[in-house]
Amino acid sequence: MLSTNPHAFEVTVSAPVNIAVVKYWGKRDTSLLLPTNSSLSLTLSQDDLRSTTTVRADPSFERDRLWLNGKEEDVTKNKRMVNVVRELRALRQRMEQDDASLEKLSAQKLHVCSQNNFPTAAGLASSASGFAALTFGIAHAIGVADKVSRSDLSRLARLGSGSACRSLFGGFVAWEMGSRPDGVDSVAVQVADESHWPDMEALVLVASDARKDTPSTAGMQLTVETSELLQERIRQVPQRMQDMKQAIANKDYDAFAELTMMDSNQFHAVCLDTFPPITYLNDVSRAVIHLITAYNALFTGDGRSGRGKKGYRAAYTFDAGPNAVLYILKEHVPEVLALVNRFFPPPEGEGERKEYFGRAANFMGSEN
Ligand code: ADP
Ligand code: DP6
Ligand code: CO
Secondary structure, rough: OOOOOOOOOEEEEEOOOEEEOOOOOEEEEEEOOOOOOOEEEEEEOOOOOEEEEEEEEEEOOOEEEEOOOOOOOOOOOOOHHHHHHHHHHHHHHHHHHHHHOOOOOOEEEEEEEEEEOOOOOOOHHHHHHHHHHHHHHHHOOOHHHHHHHHHHHHHHOOOOOHHHHHHHHEEEEEOOOOOOOOHHHHHHHEEEEOOOOOEEEEEEOOOOOOOOOOHHHHHHHHHHHOOOOOHHHHHHHHHHHHHHHHHHOOOOHHHHHHHHHHHHHHHHHHHHHOOOOOOOOOOOHHHHHHHHHHHHHHOOOOOOOOOOOOOOOOOEEEEEOOOOEEEHHHHHHHHHHHHHHHHHOOOOOOOOOOOEEEEOOOOOOOOO
């Protein structure tokens, strides 16, 4: 608490990103943010990629305001934030009605100030960590955080950005699409906690830190409207979810790697099937795919990386942007890092990259 006004309250929270291995892409309800398929992700360590958000509730504030990475945003245009704030205030209002002695925090305006320690809107899930932190922070600032479950907070974060509902949990997290029109069964659930597969690491390779041309929300809506291939994907995802959960339960890296890469490829195929097409991958992304494919082929028996092979060393996945995330077992991280440094040398004077575990290694300065 840092305040000159005894009725003001300020809190700072942070939330990690999550990177999906079965991707969410498509909404069946654009106001409740209900997806057309279930998805599954790994939540990265907060020490690495995170959003840090300070929320201040103060009786002297006249309106809600938001600063993102030091720049003020127009909250009235940010319907997602307005929705999250409205729902949280409604929760607080109910508490205040039940207990008249409670301070009327539901009436106080909020100032929200958030900073991402990695590129924003570049396909590294800033909306996931951003809305997870925003929801968690506001819930604390207006005194509802202790009164609602993590699952309820996750449902509220979903109203900000679909992928954000998964960042309220650590480890391996499924977002089950649900079937109810009101969305109460569209919730994130932890499939396995962070201690389940400690050898699993994420290497984040930043090919470009530029904001993407097509934000995820607009891109997936266009896909829903124009892509027939999406319908086939929607048909396939339930099986993939089941296979992925099994691979995680068995710590079966070969199955995990194969499913992860196939799902990423299918997601980007669906983007290309959108009309007009959406291209999130760039030349660097494609070079990473080829490098990892050739590298895996050295270990998968007959020099090919076909389906059902054993011996995979690295799995790539790309969100809605050109930046790669590689899921790798700890023992193979040094070799993969050496490979990346050899084929994508760091810019002059920056020296060898040594960071990896879920870190945004500054991969290449190239633009899309
Ligand atoms: P990404 O691939 O980074 O998730 P999206 O297109 O899904 O990109 O979302 C980017 C948008 O998410 C930003 O333009 C902003 O509106 C919102 N966002 C990102 N970071 C934050 C944050 N820390 N706090 C609040 N909103 C955020
Ligand atoms: C490719 O959650 O960013 O990263 O719900 O419209 O905010 P909105 O979209 P968003 O979409 C994420 C798409 C993805 C895949 C994933 O994270 O599952
Ligand atoms: Co996003």
